[in-house]
Amino acid sequence: MNRKLIAFDIDGTLINDNHELLPETKEAIKKMQEAGHMVMCATGRSYPIAKSVLDEAGIKHYILSNGAVAFVDDKQVYSNPLNEEALEKLVQVSDQRDIDIVFNGLMETKLRNEEFQEETKIAMESFGQKLPEIELDFHKRAAVYQVVALLKEEKMDAYEGNFPEFRFVRWHENGVDVLPENGSKAETLKEVAEQFGFKQEDIIAFGDGNNDMEMLAYAGVGIAMENGREELKAVSDFVTLSNNEGGIYHGLKEFGLV
Template sequence: MEDVTIDEPHHDIKAVFFDIDGTLTSFVTHTVPASTVEAIHRLQAGGIKVFICTGRAPSQMNVVLDTMPVTFDGIVAFNGQYCFDNTGFFASQAIDTGDIRIIINWLAAHPEVVCNFGEKDYVYFNHSNDRLQATWKKLGKTAPTRYFDDPMPRAITHETFQISPFIAAEQEAELVGLCSNIRGVRWHPDFTDLIPADGGKPRGIQRFMKHYGIAREQTMAFGDGGNDTDMLAFAGIGVAMGNATAEPKAAADYITDDVDHDGVLNALLHWGVLKD
Protein backbone atom coordinates (compact mmCIF):
# COMPACT_ATOMS: atom_id res chain seq x y z
CA MET A 1 0.00 0.00 0.00
CA GLU A 2 1.29 3.48 -0.91
CA ASP A 3 2.40 5.58 2.06
CA VAL A 4 0.40 8.75 2.62
CA THR A 5 1.92 11.79 4.31
CA ILE A 6 0.04 12.65 7.50
CA ASP A 7 -0.16 16.40 8.05
CA GLU A 8 -0.74 18.08 11.38
CA PRO A 9 -4.06 19.99 11.23
CA HIS A 10 -3.83 23.76 10.77
CA HIS A 11 -6.50 26.47 10.95
CA ASP A 12 -8.62 23.81 12.69
CA ILE A 13 -10.14 22.83 9.34
CA LYS A 14 -12.34 19.77 9.84
CA ALA A 15 -14.11 19.50 6.46
CA VAL A 16 -13.29 20.43 2.87
CA PHE A 17 -15.97 20.68 0.16
CA PHE A 18 -15.13 20.30 -3.54
CA ASP A 19 -17.06 21.23 -6.63
CA ILE A 20 -16.55 18.76 -9.51
CA ASP A 21 -16.50 20.40 -12.95
CA GLY A 22 -13.63 22.85 -13.31
CA THR A 23 -12.47 22.23 -9.74
CA LEU A 24 -11.73 18.53 -9.41
CA THR A 25 -11.90 17.83 -13.14
CA SER A 26 -10.14 19.79 -15.86
CA PHE A 27 -12.08 21.18 -18.80
CA VAL A 28 -8.87 20.62 -20.82
CA THR A 29 -7.94 17.00 -19.98
CA HIS A 30 -11.35 15.92 -18.57
CA THR A 31 -9.50 14.14 -15.76
CA VAL A 32 -8.70 14.77 -12.08
CA PRO A 33 -5.03 15.77 -11.62
CA ALA A 34 -2.88 13.35 -9.66
CA SER A 35 -1.89 16.17 -7.30
CA THR A 36 -5.56 16.65 -6.36
CA VAL A 37 -6.04 12.97 -5.58
CA GLU A 38 -2.86 13.03 -3.49
CA ALA A 39 -4.06 16.11 -1.61
CA ILE A 40 -7.42 14.53 -0.78
CA HIS A 41 -5.71 11.38 0.49
CA ARG A 42 -3.52 13.52 2.73
CA LEU A 43 -6.52 15.40 4.08
CA GLN A 44 -8.25 12.15 5.00
CA ALA A 45 -5.07 10.74 6.52
CA GLY A 46 -4.99 13.82 8.76
CA GLY A 47 -8.56 13.24 9.92
CA ILE A 48 -10.15 15.93 7.76
CA LYS A 49 -13.44 14.99 6.11
CA VAL A 50 -13.83 15.56 2.37
CA PHE A 51 -17.10 16.15 0.56
CA ILE A 52 -18.37 16.60 -2.96
CA CYS A 53 -20.48 19.75 -3.37
CA THR A 54 -21.80 19.91 -6.93
CA GLY A 55 -24.66 20.91 -9.16
CA ARG A 56 -24.66 17.40 -10.61
CA ALA A 57 -27.27 14.82 -9.72
CA PRO A 58 -26.22 11.70 -7.75
CA SER A 59 -26.69 9.61 -10.88
CA GLN A 60 -24.36 11.91 -12.88
CA MET A 61 -21.34 11.73 -10.58
CA ASN A 62 -19.97 8.24 -11.11
CA VAL A 63 -18.60 9.12 -14.54
CA VAL A 64 -16.10 11.25 -12.60
CA LEU A 65 -15.92 9.65 -9.14
CA ASP A 66 -15.29 6.16 -10.51
CA THR A 67 -12.02 7.46 -11.96
CA MET A 68 -10.82 8.66 -8.54
CA PRO A 69 -9.37 6.29 -5.93
CA VAL A 70 -11.14 8.28 -3.22
CA THR A 71 -14.07 7.49 -0.94
CA PHE A 72 -15.68 10.81 -0.06
CA ASP A 73 -17.25 11.30 3.37
CA GLY A 74 -20.43 12.73 1.90
CA ILE A 75 -22.12 14.16 -1.16
CA VAL A 76 -23.90 17.49 -1.60
CA ALA A 77 -25.75 17.14 -4.93
CA PHE A 78 -28.13 19.34 -6.94
CA ASN A 79 -26.46 22.52 -5.61
CA GLY A 80 -27.30 21.65 -2.02
CA GLN A 81 -30.72 20.06 -2.50
CA TYR A 82 -29.74 16.41 -1.97
CA CYS A 83 -27.24 15.36 0.71
CA PHE A 84 -26.16 11.86 1.70
CA ASP A 85 -23.27 9.70 2.86
CA ASN A 86 -22.45 6.02 3.23
CA THR A 87 -23.57 5.84 6.86
CA GLY A 88 -27.26 6.46 6.17
CA PHE A 89 -27.36 10.23 6.59
CA PHE A 90 -29.84 11.84 4.22
CA ALA A 91 -31.42 15.28 3.81
CA SER A 92 -33.14 16.83 0.82
CA GLN A 93 -35.33 19.66 -0.41
CA ALA A 94 -37.36 19.22 -3.59
CA ILE A 95 -38.81 22.01 -5.71
CA ASP A 96 -42.41 22.91 -4.85
CA THR A 97 -44.84 21.38 -7.33
CA GLY A 98 -46.58 24.72 -7.79
CA ASP A 99 -43.35 26.23 -9.09
CA ILE A 100 -42.74 23.16 -11.25
CA ARG A 101 -46.11 23.70 -12.93
CA ILE A 102 -45.22 27.34 -13.60
CA ILE A 103 -41.88 26.33 -15.14
CA ILE A 104 -43.48 23.64 -17.32
CA ASN A 105 -46.13 26.08 -18.52
CA TRP A 106 -43.41 28.61 -19.37
CA LEU A 107 -41.54 25.94 -21.32
CA ALA A 108 -44.71 25.08 -23.23
CA ALA A 109 -44.87 28.72 -24.31
CA HIS A 110 -41.18 28.56 -25.32
CA PRO A 111 -40.93 25.18 -27.10
CA GLU A 112 -37.47 25.96 -28.47
CA VAL A 113 -35.94 25.89 -24.96
CA VAL A 114 -34.09 22.73 -23.96
CA CYS A 115 -34.49 21.91 -20.27
CA ASN A 116 -33.08 19.34 -17.86
CA PHE A 117 -35.10 17.86 -14.97
CA GLY A 118 -33.28 16.27 -12.03
CA GLU A 119 -34.61 13.44 -9.87
CA LYS A 120 -32.59 11.36 -7.43
CA ASP A 121 -31.87 8.51 -9.85
CA TYR A 122 -33.02 9.93 -13.16
CA VAL A 123 -32.09 13.10 -15.03
CA TYR A 124 -33.71 13.84 -18.37
CA PHE A 125 -34.14 16.51 -21.02
CA ASN A 126 -37.38 17.56 -22.65
CA HIS A 127 -35.67 17.45 -26.07
CA SER A 128 -32.31 18.15 -27.74
CA ASN A 129 -30.85 20.78 -30.03
CA ASP A 130 -27.47 21.94 -31.33
CA ARG A 131 -26.84 24.03 -28.21
CA LEU A 132 -27.20 21.05 -25.91
CA GLN A 133 -25.00 18.88 -28.11
CA ALA A 134 -22.27 21.54 -28.15
CA THR A 135 -22.37 21.90 -24.37
CA TRP A 136 -22.15 18.16 -23.81
CA LYS A 137 -19.23 17.92 -26.23
CA LYS A 138 -17.27 20.41 -24.11
CA LEU A 139 -17.64 18.12 -21.08
CA GLY A 140 -15.83 15.35 -22.95
CA LYS A 141 -15.66 12.01 -21.17
CA THR A 142 -17.00 13.56 -17.96
CA ALA A 143 -20.36 14.20 -19.64
CA PRO A 144 -23.13 12.02 -18.16
CA THR A 145 -25.48 9.96 -20.32
CA ARG A 146 -28.41 11.94 -21.72
CA TYR A 147 -32.00 10.73 -21.40
CA PHE A 148 -35.16 12.28 -22.84
CA ASP A 149 -38.67 12.31 -21.38
CA ASP A 150 -41.85 14.36 -21.10
CA PRO A 151 -41.79 16.50 -17.93
CA MET A 152 -45.58 16.65 -17.82
CA PRO A 153 -46.74 15.00 -15.67
CA ARG A 154 -43.50 13.25 -14.64
CA ALA A 155 -41.93 16.30 -12.96
CA ILE A 156 -45.13 16.73 -10.92
CA THR A 157 -45.46 13.11 -9.84
CA HIS A 158 -41.75 12.50 -9.10
CA GLU A 159 -39.66 14.52 -6.64
CA THR A 160 -37.68 17.00 -8.71
CA PHE A 161 -34.73 18.74 -7.06
CA GLN A 162 -33.38 20.89 -9.86
CA ILE A 163 -34.56 22.17 -13.24
CA SER A 164 -31.99 23.50 -15.70
CA PRO A 165 -33.26 25.39 -18.76
CA PHE A 166 -30.85 26.51 -21.48
CA ILE A 167 -31.77 30.19 -21.35
CA ALA A 168 -30.06 33.57 -21.15
CA ALA A 169 -29.96 35.67 -18.00
CA GLU A 170 -32.87 37.84 -19.16
CA GLN A 171 -35.15 34.82 -19.63
CA GLU A 172 -33.97 33.44 -16.31
CA ALA A 173 -35.04 36.63 -14.55
CA GLU A 174 -38.45 36.47 -16.25
CA LEU A 175 -39.02 32.83 -15.27
CA VAL A 176 -37.79 33.22 -11.69
CA GLY A 177 -40.09 36.22 -11.31
CA LEU A 178 -43.10 34.06 -12.10
CA CYS A 179 -42.28 31.51 -9.37
CA SER A 180 -42.85 31.77 -5.64
CA ASN A 181 -39.69 30.11 -4.29
CA ILE A 182 -37.12 29.72 -7.05
CA ARG A 183 -33.72 31.17 -7.82
CA GLY A 184 -31.17 30.40 -10.49
CA VAL A 185 -27.50 29.51 -10.00
CA ARG A 186 -25.31 29.33 -13.07
CA TRP A 187 -22.00 27.48 -13.51
CA HIS A 188 -22.18 27.42 -17.30
CA PRO A 189 -23.11 30.34 -19.58
CA ASP A 190 -25.51 28.19 -21.62
CA PHE A 191 -27.92 27.27 -18.81
CA THR A 192 -29.05 28.00 -15.29
CA ASP A 193 -29.89 25.59 -12.45
CA LEU A 194 -33.24 26.47 -10.90
CA ILE A 195 -33.46 25.46 -7.23
CA PRO A 196 -35.55 26.52 -4.20
CA ALA A 197 -34.81 30.15 -3.34
CA ASP A 198 -33.92 29.13 0.22
CA GLY A 199 -31.60 26.35 -1.00
CA GLY A 200 -28.07 26.32 -2.37
CA LYS A 201 -24.67 24.84 -1.66
CA PRO A 202 -24.31 26.57 1.74
CA ARG A 203 -27.52 24.86 2.89
CA GLY A 204 -26.06 21.52 1.90
CA ILE A 205 -22.85 22.27 3.75
CA GLN A 206 -24.84 23.29 6.82
CA ARG A 207 -26.63 19.94 6.83
CA PHE A 208 -23.30 18.11 7.11
CA MET A 209 -21.97 20.65 9.61
CA LYS A 210 -24.92 19.90 11.89
CA HIS A 211 -24.61 16.15 11.35
CA TYR A 212 -20.90 16.04 12.25
CA GLY A 213 -20.77 18.92 14.74
CA ILE A 214 -18.49 21.06 12.55
CA ALA A 215 -18.41 24.85 12.90
CA ARG A 216 -18.52 27.20 9.92
CA GLU A 217 -14.98 28.44 10.55
CA GLN A 218 -13.79 24.82 10.39
CA THR A 219 -14.89 24.42 6.77
CA MET A 220 -13.03 25.03 3.53
CA ALA A 221 -14.50 25.00 0.02
CA PHE A 222 -13.15 24.95 -3.54
CA GLY A 223 -15.11 26.09 -6.60
CA ASP A 224 -14.91 27.77 -9.99
CA GLY A 225 -18.43 28.58 -11.23
CA GLY A 226 -21.19 31.03 -10.46
CA ASN A 227 -23.07 28.37 -8.50
CA ASP A 228 -20.05 28.18 -6.16
CA THR A 229 -20.15 31.88 -5.24
CA ASP A 230 -22.37 31.50 -2.16
CA MET A 231 -20.41 28.45 -1.02
CA LEU A 232 -17.06 30.24 -1.17
CA ALA A 233 -18.49 33.23 0.70
CA PHE A 234 -19.98 30.94 3.35
CA ALA A 235 -17.04 28.62 4.06
CA GLY A 236 -14.46 29.43 6.69
CA ILE A 237 -11.93 29.51 3.84
CA GLY A 238 -13.30 29.89 0.32
CA VAL A 239 -10.91 29.10 -2.53
CA ALA A 240 -11.59 30.00 -6.16
CA MET A 241 -9.69 28.09 -8.81
CA GLY A 242 -7.48 30.13 -11.14
CA ASN A 243 -9.81 29.15 -13.98
CA ALA A 244 -12.87 30.40 -12.05
CA THR A 245 -15.25 33.04 -13.35
CA ALA A 246 -15.37 36.55 -11.89
CA GLU A 247 -18.16 36.03 -9.31
CA PRO A 248 -16.57 33.17 -7.31
CA LYS A 249 -13.19 34.90 -7.46
CA ALA A 250 -14.74 38.02 -5.92
CA ALA A 251 -16.36 35.97 -3.14
CA ALA A 252 -13.30 33.86 -2.30
CA ASP A 253 -10.73 34.37 0.43
CA TYR A 254 -8.03 33.15 -1.93
CA ILE A 255 -7.55 32.56 -5.66
CA THR A 256 -5.33 29.57 -6.33
CA ASP A 257 -3.80 28.22 -9.53
CA ASP A 258 -6.02 26.64 -12.13
CA VAL A 259 -7.07 23.01 -11.98
CA ASP A 260 -4.39 21.98 -14.49
CA HIS A 261 -1.61 23.53 -12.42
CA ASP A 262 -2.17 21.90 -9.02
CA GLY A 263 -4.63 24.52 -7.79
CA VAL A 264 -6.19 22.37 -5.07
CA LEU A 265 -2.89 21.17 -3.63
CA ASN A 266 -1.29 24.62 -3.79
CA ALA A 267 -4.17 26.26 -1.90
CA LEU A 268 -4.06 23.64 0.84
CA LEU A 269 -0.32 24.25 1.18
CA HIS A 270 -0.81 28.03 1.13
CA TRP A 271 -3.24 27.90 4.05
CA GLY A 272 -1.15 25.38 5.96
CA VAL A 273 -3.89 22.74 5.90
CA LEU A 274 -1.25 20.53 4.29
CA LYS A 275 2.50 21.00 4.64
CA ASP A 276 5.35 20.76 2.13
Protein backbone atom coordinates (compact mmCIF):
# COMPACT_ATOMS: atom_id res chain seq x y z
CA MET A 1 0.00 0.00 0.00
CA ASN A 2 1.21 3.51 -0.84
CA ARG A 3 2.05 5.78 2.06
CA LYS A 4 -1.08 7.75 2.95
CA LEU A 5 -1.76 11.21 4.34
CA ILE A 6 -4.67 10.78 6.75
CA ALA A 7 -6.39 13.88 8.17
CA PHE A 8 -8.90 13.93 11.02
CA ASP A 9 -11.18 16.70 12.18
CA ILE A 10 -11.29 16.77 15.99
CA ASP A 11 -14.73 17.74 17.33
CA GLY A 12 -17.45 15.29 16.38
CA THR A 13 -14.89 13.14 14.58
CA LEU A 14 -11.67 12.16 16.36
CA ILE A 15 -13.20 12.60 19.82
CA ASN A 16 -16.60 11.50 21.12
CA ASP A 17 -19.30 13.73 22.56
CA ASN A 18 -17.61 13.55 25.98
CA HIS A 19 -14.44 15.06 24.41
CA GLU A 20 -12.63 11.72 24.75
CA LEU A 21 -10.43 9.70 22.41
CA LEU A 22 -11.76 6.16 22.25
CA PRO A 23 -9.15 3.46 23.00
CA GLU A 24 -9.57 1.91 19.53
CA THR A 25 -8.99 5.33 17.96
CA LYS A 26 -5.69 5.77 19.80
CA GLU A 27 -4.62 2.25 18.86
CA ALA A 28 -5.47 2.87 15.19
CA ILE A 29 -3.43 6.09 15.12
CA LYS A 30 -0.45 4.28 16.61
CA LYS A 31 -0.68 1.46 14.06
CA MET A 32 -0.86 3.87 11.13
CA GLN A 33 2.12 5.84 12.38
CA GLU A 34 4.13 2.64 12.81
CA ALA A 35 3.20 1.66 9.25
CA GLY A 36 4.72 4.93 8.00
CA HIS A 37 1.58 6.87 7.17
CA MET A 38 1.39 10.61 7.89
CA VAL A 39 -1.38 11.18 10.44
CA MET A 40 -2.68 14.75 10.85
CA CYS A 41 -5.41 16.65 12.62
CA ALA A 42 -7.25 19.28 10.57
CA THR A 43 -9.33 21.31 12.97
CA GLY A 44 -11.03 24.64 13.50
CA ARG A 45 -9.44 24.75 16.94
CA SER A 46 -6.48 26.99 17.71
CA TYR A 47 -3.33 25.46 19.20
CA PRO A 48 -4.17 26.04 22.91
CA ILE A 49 -7.56 24.38 22.46
CA ALA A 50 -6.24 21.54 20.29
CA LYS A 51 -3.08 20.77 22.30
CA SER A 52 -4.56 18.32 24.82
CA VAL A 53 -6.06 16.16 22.05
CA LEU A 54 -2.89 16.29 19.95
CA ASP A 55 -0.78 15.27 22.93
CA GLU A 56 -3.05 12.41 23.96
CA ALA A 57 -3.27 11.12 20.38
CA GLY A 58 0.47 11.47 19.84
CA ILE A 59 -0.08 13.53 16.68
CA LYS A 60 2.67 16.00 15.70
CA HIS A 61 1.27 17.09 12.31
CA TYR A 62 -1.72 19.44 12.39
CA ILE A 63 -3.74 22.03 10.49
CA LEU A 64 -5.26 24.61 12.84
CA SER A 65 -7.82 27.42 12.68
CA ASN A 66 -9.58 25.86 9.68
CA GLY A 67 -6.47 25.90 7.51
CA ALA A 68 -4.91 29.24 8.43
CA VAL A 69 -1.77 27.54 9.74
CA ALA A 70 -0.12 24.13 9.46
CA PHE A 71 2.61 22.30 11.38
CA VAL A 72 4.59 19.17 10.51
CA ASP A 73 6.67 17.61 13.29
CA ASP A 74 5.54 20.57 15.42
CA LYS A 75 7.23 23.02 13.00
CA GLN A 76 5.23 25.59 11.06
CA VAL A 77 5.09 24.87 7.32
CA TYR A 78 2.20 27.10 6.19
CA SER A 79 0.68 30.45 7.20
CA ASN A 80 -2.35 32.44 5.99
CA PRO A 81 -3.28 35.14 8.54
CA LEU A 82 -6.31 37.42 8.31
CA ASN A 83 -6.02 40.72 6.45
CA GLU A 84 -5.11 43.32 9.10
CA GLU A 85 -7.13 46.22 7.68
CA ALA A 86 -10.27 44.12 7.22
CA LEU A 87 -9.77 42.62 10.69
CA GLU A 88 -9.74 46.07 12.31
CA LYS A 89 -13.00 46.86 10.50
CA LEU A 90 -14.48 43.56 11.73
CA VAL A 91 -13.49 44.40 15.31
CA GLN A 92 -15.19 47.80 15.06
CA VAL A 93 -18.38 46.36 13.55
CA SER A 94 -18.47 43.62 16.21
CA ASP A 95 -18.16 46.21 18.97
CA GLN A 96 -20.96 48.29 17.46
CA ARG A 97 -23.30 45.29 17.22
CA ASP A 98 -22.41 43.78 20.62
CA ILE A 99 -20.87 40.67 19.06
CA ASP A 100 -18.26 38.93 21.19
CA ILE A 101 -15.14 37.77 19.35
CA VAL A 102 -12.18 35.48 20.06
CA PHE A 103 -8.79 35.96 18.40
CA ASN A 104 -6.81 32.88 17.37
CA GLY A 105 -3.12 33.69 17.11
CA LEU A 106 -0.35 31.26 16.27
CA MET A 107 -0.03 29.88 19.78
CA GLU A 108 -2.48 32.01 21.77
CA THR A 109 -6.25 32.39 21.95
CA LYS A 110 -7.75 35.54 23.50
CA LEU A 111 -11.27 36.81 24.16
CA ARG A 112 -11.81 40.49 23.31
CA ASN A 113 -14.80 41.14 25.55
CA GLU A 114 -14.58 41.80 29.29
CA GLU A 115 -18.37 41.60 29.60
CA PHE A 116 -19.36 38.63 27.48
CA GLN A 117 -22.74 37.12 26.69
CA GLU A 118 -24.02 33.81 28.03
CA GLU A 119 -24.15 32.48 24.44
CA THR A 120 -20.39 33.03 24.18
CA LYS A 121 -19.74 30.91 27.25
CA ILE A 122 -22.00 28.12 25.92
CA ALA A 123 -20.34 28.04 22.50
CA MET A 124 -16.73 28.21 23.69
CA GLU A 125 -17.25 25.65 26.45
CA SER A 126 -18.69 23.22 23.87
CA PHE A 127 -15.03 22.32 23.23
CA GLY A 128 -14.76 21.08 26.80
CA GLN A 129 -12.46 24.02 27.58
CA LYS A 130 -12.62 27.13 29.73
CA LEU A 131 -13.13 30.57 28.19
CA PRO A 132 -9.87 32.09 26.87
CA GLU A 133 -8.08 34.85 28.74
CA ILE A 134 -9.22 38.38 27.93
CA GLU A 135 -7.02 40.68 25.83
CA LEU A 136 -8.93 43.46 24.11
CA ASP A 137 -6.33 44.43 21.52
CA PHE A 138 -4.51 41.16 20.89
CA HIS A 139 -4.88 41.79 17.15
CA LYS A 140 -2.65 44.87 17.46
CA ARG A 141 0.34 42.96 18.83
CA ALA A 142 0.16 39.64 16.96
CA ALA A 143 -0.98 38.10 13.70
CA VAL A 144 -4.52 36.69 13.87
CA TYR A 145 -5.20 33.52 11.89
CA GLN A 146 -8.88 33.16 12.68
CA VAL A 147 -11.60 34.99 14.54
CA VAL A 148 -14.42 33.19 16.28
CA ALA A 149 -17.45 35.48 16.25
CA LEU A 150 -20.15 34.62 18.76
CA LEU A 151 -23.52 35.44 17.24
CA LYS A 152 -26.76 33.83 16.19
CA GLU A 153 -27.86 33.72 12.56
CA GLU A 154 -30.14 36.76 12.94
CA LYS A 155 -27.11 39.02 13.52
CA MET A 156 -25.16 37.86 10.46
CA ASP A 157 -26.29 40.95 8.53
CA ALA A 158 -23.54 42.76 10.44
CA TYR A 159 -20.96 40.88 8.36
CA GLU A 160 -22.63 39.62 5.19
CA GLY A 161 -21.60 41.54 2.09
CA ASN A 162 -19.23 43.78 4.06
CA PHE A 163 -16.07 41.65 4.16
CA PRO A 164 -14.97 40.25 0.77
CA GLU A 165 -11.62 39.41 2.41
CA PHE A 166 -13.24 36.82 4.69
CA ARG A 167 -15.32 33.62 4.66
CA PHE A 168 -17.82 32.94 7.45
CA VAL A 169 -18.40 29.29 8.41
CA ARG A 170 -20.97 28.46 11.08
CA TRP A 171 -19.98 25.69 13.52
CA HIS A 172 -22.44 26.36 16.37
CA GLU A 173 -25.83 28.04 16.65
CA ASN A 174 -24.01 30.79 18.56
CA GLY A 175 -20.78 30.95 16.59
CA VAL A 176 -19.07 31.35 13.22
CA ASP A 177 -15.42 31.06 12.21
CA VAL A 178 -13.99 34.01 10.28
CA LEU A 179 -11.42 32.76 7.75
CA PRO A 180 -9.35 34.27 4.94
CA GLU A 181 -11.48 34.37 1.78
CA ASN A 182 -9.15 31.85 0.12
CA GLY A 183 -8.68 29.73 3.24
CA SER A 184 -9.97 26.27 4.12
CA LYS A 185 -8.77 22.98 5.50
CA ALA A 186 -8.77 21.65 1.94
CA GLU A 187 -6.43 24.33 0.57
CA THR A 188 -3.96 23.83 3.39
CA LEU A 189 -4.13 20.04 3.17
CA LYS A 190 -3.31 20.40 -0.52
CA GLU A 191 -0.29 22.58 0.35
CA VAL A 192 0.97 20.04 2.88
CA ALA A 193 0.45 17.16 0.45
CA GLU A 194 2.46 18.94 -2.25
CA GLN A 195 5.26 19.85 0.17
CA PHE A 196 5.61 16.26 1.41
CA GLY A 197 5.04 14.33 -1.81
CA PHE A 198 1.52 12.94 -1.49
CA LYS A 199 -0.75 12.55 -4.50
CA GLN A 200 -4.40 13.51 -4.13
CA GLU A 201 -5.50 9.88 -4.40
CA ASP A 202 -3.34 9.03 -1.37
CA ILE A 203 -5.13 11.50 0.92
CA ILE A 204 -7.85 10.22 3.28
CA ALA A 205 -9.90 12.69 5.32
CA PHE A 206 -12.49 12.27 8.09
CA GLY A 207 -14.97 14.93 9.20
CA ASP A 208 -18.48 15.80 10.35
CA GLY A 209 -19.15 19.51 9.87
CA ASN A 210 -19.52 22.43 7.48
CA ASN A 211 -15.84 23.30 7.73
CA ASP A 212 -14.93 19.78 6.53
CA MET A 213 -16.92 19.98 3.29
CA GLU A 214 -14.13 21.07 0.93
CA MET A 215 -11.60 18.78 2.61
CA LEU A 216 -13.68 15.62 2.17
CA ALA A 217 -14.57 16.57 -1.39
CA TYR A 218 -10.88 17.17 -2.22
CA ALA A 219 -9.41 14.05 -0.57
CA GLY A 220 -8.85 10.90 -2.56
CA VAL A 221 -11.14 9.26 -0.01
CA GLY A 222 -13.51 11.46 2.00
CA ILE A 223 -15.10 9.75 5.00
CA ALA A 224 -18.05 11.36 6.78
CA MET A 225 -19.07 10.46 10.31
CA GLU A 226 -22.60 9.12 10.78
CA ASN A 227 -23.23 12.05 13.14
CA GLY A 228 -22.16 14.48 10.41
CA ARG A 229 -24.26 16.83 8.34
CA GLU A 230 -26.22 15.37 5.43
CA GLU A 231 -24.62 17.84 3.02
CA LEU A 232 -21.23 16.50 4.03
CA LYS A 233 -22.26 12.90 3.51
CA ALA A 234 -23.38 13.81 0.00
CA VAL A 235 -19.84 14.83 -1.05
CA SER A 236 -18.14 11.92 0.76
CA ASP A 237 -17.01 8.55 -0.56
CA PHE A 238 -18.00 6.63 2.55
CA VAL A 239 -20.08 7.15 5.70
CA THR A 240 -18.65 5.47 8.78
CA LEU A 241 -20.13 4.97 12.26
CA SER A 242 -20.59 7.92 14.61
CA ASN A 243 -17.86 9.48 16.74
CA ASN A 244 -19.37 7.70 19.76
CA GLU A 245 -19.42 4.28 18.11
CA GLY A 246 -15.85 3.82 16.92
CA GLY A 247 -16.34 5.52 13.57
CA ILE A 248 -12.64 6.26 13.08
CA TYR A 249 -11.58 2.64 13.55
CA HIS A 250 -14.48 1.37 11.43
CA GLY A 251 -13.64 3.72 8.55
CA LEU A 252 -9.93 2.91 8.62
CA LYS A 253 -10.66 -0.81 8.69
CA GLU A 254 -12.99 -0.47 5.69
CA PHE A 255 -10.06 0.86 3.65
CA GLY A 256 -7.47 -1.61 4.95
CA LEU A 257 -5.49 0.81 7.10
CA VAL A 258 -5.83 -1.09 10.39
